[in-house]
Amino acid sequence: MPQPQVSPSNIAGFPALRTAGTADRPLLLFIHGAFASHEPFANWMQTLGRDGWRCVAAGRRNQLGHGPAGVADVTIDDYVADTLRVIDALNEKPVVIGHSLGGLIAQKIAELGKCSAAVLVAPAPSGMLTAQLAALPALLPMVPSILRGRPLLPSCATCEAIVLNRVPQSERARIHGALVHESGKVYREMIFGTFRVDAQKVRCPLLVVGGSDDRVVSVTLLRATAKYYGAALKLYQGRGHWLLEEPGWDKIASDIGAWLRTTLAVAAPLPVAS
Secondary structure (H helix, E strand, O other), rough: OOOOEEEEEEEEEEEEEEEEEOOOOOOEEEEOOOOOOOHHHHHHHEEEEOOEEEEEEEEOOOOOOOOOOHHHHOHHHHHHHHHHHHHHHHHHHHHHHHHHHHHHHHHHHHHHOOOOEEEEEEEOOOOOOOOOHHHHHHHHHHHHHHHHHOOOOHHHHHHHOOOOOOOOOHHHHHHHHHHOOOHHHHHHHHHOOOOOHHHHHHHOEEEEEEEEEOOOOOOHHHHHHHHHHHOOOEEEOOOOOOOOOOOOOOHHHHHHHHHHHHHHOOOOOOOOOO
């Protein structure tokens, strides 16, 4: 299959990216995490689009280009509502692939019965996102804003210590430069575990994916999330939290595609004629 084109789009009033794929494949909807936009999913979309999957990555309210004021009063429920608006506009039940906070949103979408399968990539749990000892020194400057529910944006040094620890040094400033302010209320909900998902209502297949060196979502939390849903856990050694662009990201994306093909009984793509 030829290299798919990742095209800018707008879905339900939110900026988005799309790739075309095979019509009989389920649509993949990518849900981004805190401080991020939908744009880092572009490489994943190309890799999975080359395998025939139709892909969409959508943004959320008041993030790109809006500054801190845009997310001052936003909650996780607001982000779930944004994602449901996108799904309604797509007019089909997608597979959701959520990273970090996006993984928690994906869990709620699954609880609501709005997806055909869910892949949780380094997901925030349904419960407390407990900080790891190695991350505490870098997290401490953010604590006042989190506790007060004020918008925040971590420094590059904080990101390097917690999120980008397995990203090459040469790429870290670029990734940090593309981050956006996040709602302190959202981060507070994750830390204190006030946003919950009822596992008994989740009926679709789930896969949990994570890294052994993740300083945001510990291996203990990854295992707890997989156990909570009775889902498989695929753990990648030497990987951190920013699985979207760390070395080896393409293998993770391809592995997810293989799991989806098996789980959803989707045929493998035909080989390209030479």
